[in-house]
Amino acid sequence: VKKQTTKSEVCVFSQHMQENLLRHIELKEGLTKAIERNELHMAFQPVINSSTGNVSFCEALLRWTLNGKSVSPVEFIPAAEQHGMIHPIGSWVLHKACELAANWHFDSSVALSVNVSVAQIMRGELKATVKSALQESGFPAQQLHLEITESIFAEDINFVLEQIQALQSLGVKISVDDFGTGFSSLALLQSLSADIVKIDKSFIQSIEQGGKPIIQAMQYMANELGYHVVAEGVETHEQARVLSEMGISCLQGFYFSKPMKTKELADWHKCFIGEE
Numbered sequence: 404v405k406k407q408t409t410k411s412e413v414c415v416f417s418q419h420m421q422e423n424l425l426r427h428i429e430l431k432e433g434l435t436k437a438i439e440r441n442e443l444h445m446a447f448q449p450v451i452n453s454s455t456g457n458v459s460f461c462e463a464l465l466r467w468t469l470n471g472k473s474v475s476p477v478e479f480i481p482a483a484e485q486h487g488m489i490h491p492i493g494s495w496v497l498h499k500a501c502e503l504a505a506n507w508h509f510d511s512s513v514a515l516s517v518n519v520s521v522a523q524i525m526r527g528e529l530k531a532t533v534k535s536a537l538q539e540s541g542f543p544a545q546q547l548h549l550e551i552t553e554s555i556f557a558e559d560i561n562f563v564l565e566q567i568q569a570l571q572s573l574g575v576k577i578s579v580d581d582f583g584t585g586f587s588s589l590a591l592l593q594s595l596s597a598d599i600v601k602i603d604k605s606f607i608q609s610i611e612q613g614g615k616p617i618i619q620a621m622q623y624m625a626n627e628l629g630y631h632v633v634a635e636g637v638e639t640h641e642q643a644r645v646l647s648e649m650g651i652s653c654l655q656g657f658y659f660s661k662p663m664k665t666k667e668l669a670d671w672h673k674c675f676i677g678e679e
């Protein structure tokens with residue numbers, strides 16, 4: 404589509420832009436109905452403790468099926484954030500994930516990790532939402548982790564620290580997700596006093612290409628600051644071996660398991676334990 408402007412410049416509204424816009428509208432409208440239409444469900448990916456051979460926690464990952472097709476959270480979470488839908492959806496996620504985890508039959512000591520968006524923290528209502536999810540499900544606060552990305556550091560730091568402390572006062576743990584990808588201010592990592600650092604998968608996947616020293620440095624720093632370290636995106640035996648040897652025993656990735664529905668998770672766990 405070409406449009407002639409008054410100054411006789413030519414504006415090109417490309418087909419690509421039009422497709423993006425239509426997709427954007429489709430997602431925006433779809434998201435407002437996704438909960439009531441029962442289109443959302445939770446998947447869980449286990450995180451293994453390689454030194455004990457146990458599952459230490461499972462990460463809850465949101466799934467959305469729109470018109471029979473699965474939409475990636477990489478696409479719809481930013482859209483939900485942009486249109487404010489992340490608040491009802493984030494609340495649904497917390498309630499649903501806690502409810503499902505409270506009924507995990509395989510091992511009641513396995514913790515649950517839930518992703519939360521920066522916008523949810525900045526609204527100042529997350530503590531109340533988490534509290535209600537815990538109360539309604541009966542899931543123990545001590546076994547709940549909330550994953551926050553480093554982009555939280557771009558916000559008003561005093562407000563952020565206040566919110567984090569309020570959440571921690573409930574007994575839940577805070578994880579810094581995708582560590583190393585954002586602008587990680589190391590000083591802020593210190594003042595945040597969260598509990599867990601998840602080293603981003605891009606670093607894990609660079610192990611075979613000489614990426615080990617960087618992981619070692621992140622691990623050293625995180626440990627010195629009192630954080631537990633989790634490695635994300637472990638895909639190969641070699642990566643798992645190197646990480647375990649380095650003393651990083653909490654491992655998550657396709658090498659162990661993909662994210663699964665609860666039924667599948669219980670079956671997977673049976674096999675996993677059976678193989679020990």
Ligand code: C2E
Nearest residue numbers: 464465476477480496518519520636637638655656657658
């Ligand atoms: P994340 O929190 O860093 O989650 C890990 C992502 O890496 C998941 O993608 C997972 O399926 C994928 N993954 C796990 N193991 C491997 C591996 O070995 N290799 C590779 N290449 N990838 C692996 P997913 O489920 O597509 O989620 C993408 C992102 O969407 C998440 O990244 C998180 O930032 C966001 N997200 C997902 N669910 C929620 C949610 O309920 N709330 C919010 N706020 N964000 C969510």
Ligand code: MG
Nearest residue numbers: 462518550580
């Ligand atoms: Mg995460």
Ligand code: MG
Nearest residue numbers: 580581601635
């Ligand atoms: Mg991550």
Ligand code: MG
Nearest residue numbers: 552580581603
């Ligand atoms: Mg991510």
